[in-house]
Amino acid sequence: MRSDPTPGLPVVARFEIRRRGYIDEDGILVRPLPPKLSDPQSMIRLYRGMVLARTLDAKCVALTRQGRLGTYATAYGQEAVPIGVASAMRSSDVLVPSYRENAALLWRGVGVDEVLSYYAGSERGSNWGGPAHDFPTSITVGGHALHAAGAACAMQYRGEARAVVCVFGDAATSKGDVYEAFNLAGVWRLPVVFVITNNQWAISTPLAKQTASETLAQKGLAAGIAVEQADGNDVVAVHEAVRVGLDRARTGNGATLVEAVTYRLADHNTADDARRYRDPADVDAHVGAEPTGRVRRWLESVQAWSEARQSKLQATCTAVVEAGVEKLFAAERESPSAMFDHVYSEPSAELARQRDAGLRAIANERRAKRRG
Ligand SMILES: Cc1ncc(C[n+]2csc(CCOP(=O)(O)OP(=O)(O)O)c2C)c(N)n1
Ligand SMILES: [Mg+2]
Structure with missing residues (x-):
């Protein structure tokens, strides 16, 4: 706490922020895996989700460069957040995503062609075959936190054992909308989990120029929300933090804020060139911590992975993405x-x-x- 108190004044409140992590950069466990994720099969599912997302992102950048798709924001290096989030949710829960959660949409049953339609400028991209109660992607930074609080309010009013998960970036936490949503969620103990994808950047603005807060998690403390930080490159940590928050929400114990600390390895989006404002050495320093490699290393360490399995997985993901692209371009124009x-x-x-x-x-x- 940055204060210089007059000596002798009594302390009236103390707070602390805890950080959750399971698998480190080298694929080594720093604490035992949660029971539901301790078998390699469930870890392979999470890994597949992240690899599929990365494959889709690479294809979307290529399509944008060819002028076949509109501006696109990848989640390169941040895939553990949407996959950790989606894998912790039930389909009856409501996802209120921002534009970096395509991996979560895929996990929840939205088709590749449907995700792509959004970026091809079609309304079909917001009217998908995934859960109809999920919200469309919010490009508006932070505004959707209020919709999330509203949806959680409706669930509470109806006495439903469901919850809302709302995902937004670090910059969104500097917006009034987000503080207002936190406040309502705290005071009404709403069944909502807010997830901050702290990727250290808001287009060209680094985190230190955007907020003087030591952590972003602590922004929920003033609202009386349960808060924690998670290693946002550790899919297990994100999954568990959200799962705990969802259990809290469904049992009537109020809202949660999870700050998932990660790093944006790519440009902000395909209309951006980060080399103009960011030292490539900064990016290089974060590459080793990206989320897929560590899961692969762990899987290898328990003899659950091989070069052959990797090639097969990559081929499957490429085929899924290519089939989606074909379907998109074969569809009748709206x-x-x-x-x-x-x-x-x-x-x-x-x-x-x-x-x-x-x-x-x-x-x-x-x-x-x-x-x-
Ligand atoms: C209300 C609003 N203001 C400004 C923008 C322009 N804008 C788009 S993305 C972005 C940065 C958002 O940064 P952050 O919340 O950290 O998310 P990230 O892009 O890093 O995932 C801005 C300012 C917007 N989309 N909406
Ligand atoms: Mg950001």
Whole structure:
């Protein structure tokens, strides 16, 4: 605590932040694995989820470079967060994701083609075959924390044994929306788990320029929320931290804030070039801690992995991604009016006016093109 108290004043409160971790960078256990994740098969599932996400991300960057997909933000080096989160959830729980949680969407049953549709500008990308109660991806930084608190409020009101998990970045924790969501979740003991993906960067702003807080987890303390930090490159640590939070939420014991500490190895997104503001040596210093290698090393140490299994897994993930890409581009093109269809159940007069004007303009343009 950065204070210089007058001597003799009594201490009225003390706080501490604990950090959770199981597998270190070398794949060595620093504490015993939780019972449900201690068998290699369940670790292989988590590993597969992360490798699939990385494969999808690499493909999406390539498609963007070819002009076939819109701007895309990868989760390269951060895959343990969405997979740790999703693997701890039940399908009846509600995920309120930001734009780096595609791995969680896949885990929860959203198709590769559906994830891609979002970045291809189609409304189908938010109307998926995964849980219909999950929220669409929030590009708006931090605004969705309020929706998460609202959804948790509804669950509490109805007496349901479900919970909400809301994921956002380090920069989101400097926003009023997020503090307000924490406050409501604390005072009403809402069944919600907030997960901060602390990847050290907000586009070109490093964490130290964004907040003077020692940890981001402590931002929940003032709201009376249970908080902890997790090694965000350790999929087991993220999974357990979220699982404990979900148990707390479902048993009526209130909200949790998990700060998952990781590092953004890639550019912010495909419209960014991080070399303009970030020393590549900083990136190099974090590569060794990335989340997939350590799980692989652990699996190898218990003789549950081999080069052959790795090749097979990679081939499967590539095939899944390629099939999704094919499905995306084979799909019938959506009418431009679709972008207005899901704003309200009934369009307002102003929205209808905009839609009709837009459709008329497109029709005129097409007619003009035909005339040559
Ligand atoms: C409300 C709002 N303000 C600004 C932006 C522009 N913006 C997009 S991503 C981003 C940085 C977010 O950083 P962080 O929360 O750490 O998430 P990360 O991208 O690192 O995962 C900003 C400022 C936005 N999308 N929404
Ligand atoms: Mg960030």
